[in-house]
Every structure is written in C-alpha cells, then in structure tokens.
Amino acid sequence: MSNSSDSHVRSLFADRIGGEEYGLSNEIYKFEKIKRARQAAERENPDRLLINLGVGENDEMAAPSVRAALTHEASQPENRGYADNGIDEFKAAAASFMSAAYGVDIDPDSEVNHSIGSKPALAMLPMAFINPGDVTLMTVPGYPVAGTHTAYLGGEVHKMPLLAENGFLPDLESIPADILKRAKMMVLNYPNSPTGAIATEGWFKDVIEFALQNKITIVHDAAHGLLSFEQAPLSFLAVDGAREVGVEVHSLSKGFNMIGWRIGWVCGNSTVISAFADIKDNSDSGQFIPIQKAAAVALGDASIYQDVQVKYRRRLGKLVTVLNEAGFDCKMPGGTYFLYAKSPTGAGDSVNFASAEDATNHLISEAGILTVPWDDAGSFLRFSATYDANGESEEDELMKLLGTRLTALGLRF
Ligand SMILES: Cc1ncc(COP(=O)(O)O)c(C=O)c1O
Structure with missing residues (x-):
C-alpha cells in the first residue's frame, strides 16, 4: 500500500524538488x-x-515587556482576525525604529511591509523579479533561501565568494559579463552571517553605483543589523540612492531575542514594497496581530x-x-x-x-x-x-x- 501510494505521488513531483527522485539521494x-x-x-x-x-539561535527569551504585551493583546477580541499585509501600528513602529536605530526615514504607508520573519521575505522577493533564465547574485558562504527560490522559479544562482582577503565583501568586478547581462537581483547581508564582516557606507555606495550601471536590484538582508560592534548599526538605506535600487529586509529574531515569534519587515523602494505586498498577500494572511503589537513594543525600546x-x-x-x-x-x-x-x-x-x-x-x-x-x-x-x-x-x-x-x-x- 505504502509503495503504490509512494509511486503515485512520486511520479507527479516537479523537477525543482528532484521529480521522481525526490528524497532518494544518499x-x-x-x-x-x-x-x-x-x-x-x-x-x-x-x-x-x-x-x-x-x-x-539566541539563547534567551524575549524581554518581559514584550511577552506581557503579547499576553495582553492575545485576549483582545479585536486582534483575532486575519492580519493580511499588516497593521498600521506595526508599520509605524518599524518606521520610527528605522529612524531611531539607523537614521533612515521610511514612509510607513508606502515603504514598509511586515513579513513572518525575514526568511519568508527572502523566499518571496525572487518571485517579483526572476523569470526562467534570470540570474540572482548570491554570496557564498551565505543564507541560501533567495537562491533556492530563484532556482525554483527556473532562474540561476551565480555564487560570489566571500574571501578573507577582500574583507568578506564580494568582488563585484569579477562577475562575468554574460552573467551580469542576465542578473536581476543581488542579495547581500551585512553584518554578514557567517563571516561576521560588516560593510561600510563607501562600499554600499559602490554597490548602488554597480546596481544602477548593470540594472540590478539589491536586496540587503539586515537580519543581524543590530549586532554591530565595530561601528554603529548601518542600514543600506542610509546611503544616498539605495532606495532607487532596492530594499532591506529586517527581523526581530536576532536583535530582540524573538527568533520563534516570526516577525520582520521589508522596507525601501516603494514599487518593490508594493510588489512584495501583492506576492505576500497571495502567500500568507499575515502574522497574528498580537505578535505585531508586541513587536511594536519591542521596536520602541532600544534598551x-x-x-x-x-x-x-x-x-x-x-x-x-x-x-x-x-x-x-x-x-x-x-x-x-x-x-x-x-x-x-x-x-x-x-x-x-x-x-x-x-x-x-x-x-x-x-x-x-x-x-x-x-x-x-x-x-x-x-x-x-x-x-x-x-x-x-x-x-x-x-x-x-x-x-x-x-x-x-x-x-x-
Ligand atoms: C543572514 C540571515 N538572514 C535571515 C535569517 C532568517 O531570520 P528570520 O527568518 O528568523 O528573520 C537568518 C537566520 O538565521 C540569517 O542568518
């Protein structure tokens, strides 16, 4: 019985997960x-x-004030329903936080949208850009999710090695011209996991120039953004021109000890935000409103x-x-x-x-x-x-x- 049911479904699997061979690799x-x-x-x-x-993963629970807010909000009847693309209170909190922590002004109505952590945001963003044959530029080592989804969509991943001799920044000039022609998206992540490297404003300027010259959108993954030791936390969006070329993905997971809460946001270029919101709206129904409200409390407390x-x-x-x-x-x-x-x-x-x-x-x-x-x-x-x-x-x-x-x-x- 289990064999025939296995072969029935197996023959139907899509190539992107290995087709009939799915799960059989040693x-x-x-x-x-x-x-x-x-x-x-x-x-x-x-x-x-x-x-x-x-x-x-962080070894501590979220702050008591944040847990108390969740407990309180979970008992309020008005918080029970679908959150769709997010509540205004969270958007406003994210915008105020971007200003206080990074000195970046974000329009809460058009330049920010919540996500159920940064992982799903990185999974969804390729859907806005990648047609079959298009290329996403990804660093190795790195957080691979946007690359996996690029491949699911029939796109290709071009790997940019992060080497100690380059300060663990990718060498943009070494990307082959034929790859660049097909490249639509570049995913960067600073402070960088796993190398611990940080980017400077000057290097981000080079990235923006490169993106404009080569018609590439930048997705900057700032999941570890607040854990910055060598310099004050730096947002890609703090650099002139960044909003023209891309977005930044943020998360409460690492900086606020809220890994399991699944809450983050994408901010930056309003056209990309609107495309992301459309894709997200067709993928999930938003994070539980009490979690968004408790996250807003966290975002308001820099301590x-x-x-x-x-x-x-x-x-x-x-x-x-x-x-x-x-x-x-x-x-x-x-x-x-x-x-x-x-x-x-x-x-x-x-x-x-x-x-x-x-x-x-x-x-x-x-x-x-x-x-x-x-x-x-x-x-x-x-x-x-x-x-x-x-x-x-x-x-x-x-x-x-x-x-x-x-x-x-x-x-x-
Ligand atoms: C670089 C990087 N980006 C994104 C994530 C995803 O974080 P979350 O989905 O919890 O926001 C992680 C988590 O390990 C990460 O290390």
Missing part, C-alpha cells in the same frame, strides 16, 4: 551530518559536557537590543581570546553573534583534516565541541556565542573548559 546535508556526529559523541561519552557552539548587543560582544571577545590561545588566528568580528575562524589543518602528529567538515567531526568526537563547518570559500569553522550559560561566571567556566579541551587536541594550522 547525500546527507551538512546539518544532518553534524546532528549525527553529535548523537554519536553523546552516546560514546554520556558524562562529558557538550560545548555547543553550533547553535545559530532591549542594546543589552543583546552588549552580551554577544562580551561573549565573542571571550571566544576570541580562548581560540587564539589554542592556536587559531581570529579577531573580534564586526558584527553578528558568530566567530568565523580559519579551520585547523590537523591535530597531533598524525591526524590531518582535508576540510572544515573533517575538523568539525574531530572536534565533536574527540573533545565534545560542536561547531559548524564552512567549506564554500576556504575552510572555516563558525563558533556561535549563543551557547547556554547563565551569567558571566558560567560563561567563564565554559570558556575555560573550551580552552583546556582545545589545547589538549594539539591543533595544527
């Missing part, structure tokens, strides 16, 4: 491999504390994101010290809660790593240290500062343990 994806290696390590060493630096910023800056600083003592060569990232460090090439006298993935496996199995490998543009390990620790003394204890375990491995670089 390829195991990176995060699944990490999960399996972690499970094996925990089975073999049940009493060893796992130092989990692999998580990419929330300032505290988050202080905490992750402190934790990243400690990570840098411990990793450098163990032989890594890393410095404080410009932003995000990730530290992206060149992967070791081996451990002890006889173990060699062919990739960051090899190094990750060794760290998990031999030392109970969980990280995320990136082998897209050089071999790097991503250490996340979102580990579980209650207060500074627990952080210090964990960092001490990390240092002891790393040193015992005798890593080579």
Whole structure:
C-alpha cells in the first residue's frame, strides 16, 4: 500500500524538488551530518559536557515587556482576525525604529511591509523579479533561501565568494559579463552571517553605483543589523540612492531575542514594497496581530537590543581570546553573534583534516565541541556565542573548559 501510494505521488513531483527522485539521494546535508556526529559523541561519552557552539539561535527569551504585551493583546477580541499585509501600528513602529536605530526615514504607508520573519521575505522577493533564465547574485558562504527560490522559479544562482582577503565583501568586478547581462537581483547581508564582516557606507555606495550601471536590484538582508560592534548599526538605506535600487529586509529574531515569534519587515523602494505586498498577500494572511503589537513594543525600546548587543560582544571577545590561545588566528568580528575562524589543518602528529567538515567531526568526537563547518570559500569553522550559560561566571567556566579541551587536541594550522 505504502509503495503504490509512494509511486503515485512520486511520479507527479516537479523537477525543482528532484521529480521522481525526490528524497532518494544518499547525500546527507551538512546539518544532518553534524546532528549525527553529535548523537554519536553523546552516546560514546554520556558524562562529558557538550560545548555547543553550533547553535545559530539566541539563547534567551524575549524581554518581559514584550511577552506581557503579547499576553495582553492575545485576549483582545479585536486582534483575532486575519492580519493580511499588516497593521498600521506595526508599520509605524518599524518606521520610527528605522529612524531611531539607523537614521533612515521610511514612509510607513508606502515603504514598509511586515513579513513572518525575514526568511519568508527572502523566499518571496525572487518571485517579483526572476523569470526562467534570470540570474540572482548570491554570496557564498551565505543564507541560501533567495537562491533556492530563484532556482525554483527556473532562474540561476551565480555564487560570489566571500574571501578573507577582500574583507568578506564580494568582488563585484569579477562577475562575468554574460552573467551580469542576465542578473536581476543581488542579495547581500551585512553584518554578514557567517563571516561576521560588516560593510561600510563607501562600499554600499559602490554597490548602488554597480546596481544602477548593470540594472540590478539589491536586496540587503539586515537580519543581524543590530549586532554591530565595530561601528554603529548601518542600514543600506542610509546611503544616498539605495532606495532607487532596492530594499532591506529586517527581523526581530536576532536583535530582540524573538527568533520563534516570526516577525520582520521589508522596507525601501516603494514599487518593490508594493510588489512584495501583492506576492505576500497571495502567500500568507499575515502574522497574528498580537505578535505585531508586541513587536511594536519591542521596536520602541532600544534598551532591549542594546543589552543583546552588549552580551554577544562580551561573549565573542571571550571566544576570541580562548581560540587564539589554542592556536587559531581570529579577531573580534564586526558584527553578528558568530566567530568565523580559519579551520585547523590537523591535530597531533598524525591526524590531518582535508576540510572544515573533517575538523568539525574531530572536534565533536574527540573533545565534545560542536561547531559548524564552512567549506564554500576556504575552510572555516563558525563558533556561535549563543551557547547556554547563565551569567558571566558560567560563561567563564565554559570558556575555560573550551580552552583546556582545545589545547589538549594539539591543533595544527
Ligand atoms: C543572514 C540571515 N538572514 C535571515 C535569517 C532568517 O531570520 P528570520 O527568518 O528568523 O528573520 C537568518 C537566520 O538565521 C540569517 O542568518
């Protein structure tokens, strides 16, 4: 029965998800491999504390004031219905926040639209631009969602490597002319996940010039925007001409400890916002109004994101010290809660790593240290500062343990 029902539906699957071969590949994806290696390590060493630096999610709940607002608003009958393209109160809060946090003036009526987190916004934006054969320029490493949807639409992804020698900014001049002719969209993300690099106003100016010259729209993913350490948070939209060429995607996930709440927005070019709103209106019915209202409370309280910023800056600083003592060569990232460090090439006298993935496996199995490998543009390990620790003394204890375990491995670089 299950076989015939499987073959019935399987023969109907679209090519974009693999057609009849959907789910049959033996390829195991990176995060699944990490999960399996972690499970094996925990089975073999049940009493060893796992130092989990692999998580990419904030380790704290949303602020009490925000949770209280949600609780209150959830009991108000007028908040019960479809939210469609969002309530005015959220749009106004997003506009005021853009002005206070980034110095950017946004018209709440025409230049902002909420989204159920930034991930769905990045999934929907290609629908506004990509016809079969069109190209989206995406960075590697990077957050791949807009590229996946570009491919679903019959478009192509051109990968722009983020290299240490270029400050983890893509080299725009190296994009081949035939690709540029077909390119319609470029997705950028600063502060950058996973490299932690930040962009400058001058570089954004170059991007705008490039977009105008080559007729490309820019989607700037500012999901980590508030986690900026080297400079005050910088919006792409703060740069002259940005609104002519693109939009910026924001999220309350990282900066406000609201990952599970699923709330963000797209702002910038009003024509793109209106296309996005149309596509969104045909895809979902909006985020629950109490969540929008609670998010508006969060956006009005700068102390929330300032505290988050202080905490992750402190934790990243400690990570840098411990990793450098163990032989890594890393410095404080410009932003995000990730530290992206060149992967070791081996451990002890006889173990060699062919990739960051090899190094990750060794760290998990031999030392109970969980990280995320990136082998897209050089071999790097991503250490996340979102580990579980209650207060500074627990952080210090964990960092001490990390240092002891790393040193015992005798890593080579
Ligand atoms: C660079 C980047 N963009 C977007 C997202 C999606 O965030 P959310 O959908 O929670 O707003 C993430 C989350 O990991 C991210 O790292």
